[in-house]
Structure formats: structure tokens, C-alpha cells
Amino acid sequence: EVQLVESGGNLVQPGGSLRLSCAASGLTLSDTCVTWVRQAPGKGLEWVGHIKSKIDDYGTTDYAAPVKGRFSISRDDSRNTVYLQMNSLKSEDTAVYFCASGKKDFVSWGQGTLVAVSS
């Protein structure tokens, strides 16, 4: 059974940084595209970015316009974990952040981790 577990969410001040982790069991993350999706309070789902599999474009990353230049996604194959590094955080980044497997549709998801950006 595939299980994805996010961690690292916290309360952070505007302008601060945070790193989220997405750890997997039952799935080798380097063999799949891993996507980050967020849900702001009372809002819908928003695609944040992804890191492609190693055989797909050598594991390159793409980002949504609102986070490009501030967020970066990386992968540690030895830990079977994907990371979302979030810098220059803004209040509008407050959301539950989910990781999911897949590029065009998202098969397995974690339960999410809450990021709150507030002074």
C-alpha cells in the first residue's frame, strides 16, 4: 500500500522560510512525478509545483506563477523523500500543503501539513 506523509508545517512570520517533507512508503519517489498541491482556508485546491521522475526530463521541476522564485522542490533518493523549500513566505501562502504522486492526475495523496504565515 502506498503511503505519503507530509511534515514540517508550522507557524512562520511573513518573510520567513520553511521546509516541508513528503516521505513515502510502498512507492519509490524517484520513479514518479511528485506534486505539491495546497488548500488555503475556505478555498479550493491549487497546484503548487512538481518534480518529475528521473526518467522524465531528468527530474526537472516546474512551479505555479504565485510561488515561482520563492519555492523550490528537491528529492533525496536515499530517504525516499521529496522536499518543498518555501522562502519569502507571504500571508497568502497560508494553507494545508499536500504532496501527491502523478503529473497529469494525482493517484496517491498524503493527509497534508498546515503552514500558517502570520506575525
Added chain:
Amino acid sequence: DIQMTQSPSSVSASIGDRVTITCRASQGVANWLAWYQLKPGKAPKLLIYGASNLHSGVTSRYSGSGSRTDFTLTISSLQPEDVATYYCQQGNSFPPTFGQGTRLEI
């Protein structure tokens, strides 16, 4: 970006009812359309992919149809465990985009 518009935004139905949720894309997305179920505090669940393919382990009470710009998710006989918010998502064009969600209540 492709805009995905769901209707209704919320629906209340009774146990055993047939429920239909629609999703319209601002441009054609071929059949790259997925449906997800979200419950508070739980991992989102893929229900339908490729517009009409039932994901493994999902009850056959769920079905999807449509192509290009107009899609439908149908629950054939509503059960209490179906209370959730449902989202459509297109994967045909970058970036992937979601509908605004449909809250289903009993």
C-alpha cells in the same frame, strides 16, 4: 491557464438519491479530467481518471463521463460516507488546474 468551473457549488441530497456534478473547462482538455473526493483531515482520494475510468478500489457507485470541455461525475445511490467536497481537475495543459469544488451534504 485553463479555468475549470463546477456546478453546483453545493448540493443537498437524500440517501439513495442519484447525484450529478458537472465540470466545464474553458478550453478543450481531451479526456485528461480527474475527479477527487476531499474530507476534512483525510488524504484526498482519486475517484475517476481519464474522464471515465474508475480508480482502483473506488466503489462502482461513482462514474464519470464527458470529453473536451464538458464532464460529469455521478453518484448512483447516495450513501452517508459520500458526504465530502468533490473537485475536478484537468491535466491536459500546463499548469494543472482544479475546479472550485462542490460540497455534497445529506
